[in-house]
Amino acid sequence: MHLKKGDTVMVLSGREQDRGKTGEVERVLIKEGKAIVTGINVKVRHTKPSMANPQGGRIERPAPLAASKLMVICPACQKPTRIKHVMVEGRSVRACKKCSEQILTKYKTE
Numbered sequence: 001m002h003l004k005k006g007d008t009v010m011v012l013s014g015r016e017q018d019r020g021k022t023g024e025v026e027r028v029l030i031k032e033g034k035a036i037v038t039g040i041n042v043k044v045r046h047t048k049p050s051m052a053n054p055q056g057g058r059i060e061r062p063a064p065l066a067a068s069k070l071m072v073i074c075p076a077c078q079k080p081t082r083i084k085h086v087m088v089e090g091r092s093v094r095a096c097k098k099c100s101e102q103i104l105t106k107y108k109t110e
Contacts, residue, residue, distance in 0.1 A: 002082075009073060
């Protein structure tokens with residue numbers, strides 16, 4: 001998977017109102033090959049009143065998007081780019097195909 005939590009991504013294809021938008025990856029669903037992006041592909045869920053939500057009503061939340069429809073935006077050159085893997089100090093690190101700058105994530109990965 002070329003995406004990680006915290007990456008800034010651009011939507012390549014999909015619904016007309018989401019195409020070309022950018023957002024941050026909230027969660028990556030590796031087994032399904034999908035990612036949830038903040039503010040993109042927002043769906044409305046109607047809920048009944050409950051103890052947690054006594055008012056009930058409509059809740060808007062982002063739905064998963066196919067990872068193939070998302071492209072990582074390089075933090076250095078600010079362009080959507082493909083990812084290449086480079087060996088640095090014996091570890092594989094993600095890098096931008098256009099400017100060869102390393103793409104680091106905000107969150108610690110294991």
